[in-house]
Amino acid sequence: MPEGHLIHRIAADNTALLGGAPAGVSSPQGRFADGAAAVDGRVLQRVDAYGKHLLYRFDGDASVHVHLGMAGRVLLGRASERPRVAQARLRLEGRGSVVHVIAPARCELVDPGGVASLLGRLGPDPLRDDDPSPALARIASSSAPIGAVLLDQSVIAGIGNVLRAEILFLLGIHPSRPARSLDEEQRRRLWDETVRVMRDARDRGRIVTRPPAGTSGDDHEVAEVEGRYVYKRETCGRCGTPVSKSALAGRTAYACPTCQAA
DNA sequence: GCTGCATGATGAA
DNA sequence: TCATCCTGCAGCA
Numbered sequence A: 001m002p003e004g005h006l007i008h009r010i011a012a013d014n015t016a017l018l019g020g021a022p023a024g025v026s027s028p029q030g031r032f033a034d035g036a037a038a039v040d041g042r043v044l045q046r047v048d049a050y051g052k053h054l055l056y057r058f059d060g061d062a063s064v065h066v067h068l069g070m071a072g073r074v075l076l077g078r079a080s081e082r083p084r085v086a087q088a089r090l091r092l093e094g095r096g097s098v099v100h101v102i103a104p105a106r107c108e109l110v111d112p113g114g115v116a117s118l119l120g121r122l123g124p125d126p127l128r129d130d131d132p133s134p135a136l137a138r139i140a141s142s143s144a145p146i147g148a149v150l151l152d153q154s155v156i157a158g159i160g161n162v163l164r165a166e167i168l169f170l171l172g173i174h175p176s177r178p179a180r181s182l183d184e185e186q187r188r189r190l191w192d193e194t195v196r197v198m199r200d201a202r203d204r205g206r207i208v209t210r211p212p213a214g215t216s217g218d219d220h221e222v223a224e225v226e227g228r229y230v231y232k233r234e235t236c237g238r239c240g241t242p243v244s245k246s247a248l249a250g251r252t253a254y255a256c257p258t259c260q261a262a
Numbered sequence B: 001g002c003t004g005c006a007t008g009a010t011g012a013a
Numbered sequence C: 001t002c003a004t005c006c007t008g009c010a011g012c013a
Helices: A004-018 A033-039 A112-120 A133-141 A161-171 A184-204 A220-226
Strands: A024-026 A043-050 A053-058 A062-067 A073-078 A088-094 A097-102 A106-110 A244-248 A251-255
Touching (some): A004 A088, A024 A033, A033 A062, A106 A112, A133 A184
Antiparallel strands (some): A053 A062, A062 A106, A073 A097
């Protein structure tokens, strides 16, 4: 269930493990057998991340495009370990390491034209040092709620439901506010905060927006919620007001009625 | 055991 | 806006 920060982390890890060497490519589960056979044995140059998309770039202008959706996962390990081989849609092995891609929503072979059309559908990626101006222009002119605009991957690539909730909280902006009601300063801060939060999340491997208060529970789930202000919380992590939930762009949007101006 | 939801996206209506 | 696909899992019977 990865947002952009984890996709970038996965890309960097996969490149470090498998990049620059011939890769054994297969589809143990079978549904990507043809695509895997087409690049099996070729050199895997590197793995790139664009928003929530992964591109495994092979010699010969062939790439494997992976999108994990909500259920997908990527497992990394030594070639000897790793039990879940049978259900992997995509398996890559090289230099003593193995990568398993489990349950992706998308896994397909693409040529340079396919890569170009994919990238053409994505807005600037806060983790790629892209120029934010196209995204800020879209926000400035959109009458849709800012909470819906932030999930639109053609505006900004890589934001998911957790980041949307937490970034808007940090800015004190309610998700149902029309995007174009943000002033220039708010739009600039929105991009800057997004870059900051996503870089931090990529480096940590998880989204933490709320500084830890005391030393409490060792329960992982509890700790996860404690690191956030509103996402999936009952009460605001800053002021204690009950968090409000609403549907925006088909997903549950979380907000604090006190800290986030409507 | 079954249902529905989830850190996602698409295509039809 | 809805149905659908990818899977796992919490909640319920």
